[in-house]
Amino acid sequence: MISTIKQQTKDLATELQRVDWPSKDKVLGSTYAVVIVSVFVGAFLWGADWVISWGMKFILPHH
Numbered sequence: 001m002i003s004t005i006k007q008q009t010k011d012l013a014t015e016l017q018r019v020d021w022p023s024k025d026k027v028l029g030s031t032y033a034v035v036i037v038s039v040f041v042g043a044f045l046w047g048a049d050w051v052i053s054w055g056m057k058f059i060l061p062h063h
Contacts, residue, residue, distance in 0.1 A: 022030075
């Protein structure tokens with residue numbers, strides 16, 4: 001059992017050395033893109049919800 005865990009740890013270390021890690025600039029660029037797109041999608045959905053809610057006030061009867 002212990003030898004299996006040791007072997008898996010060695011295998012993991014070997015695989016992690018093979019990984020092609022992205023540069024800091026690439027990670028930051030992707031992060032900024034995700035944040036900007038998220039803000040625009042959030043604003044669009046908020047606006048669409050507001051317009052639909054405003055329109056429903058005229059369609060549905062008030063009690």
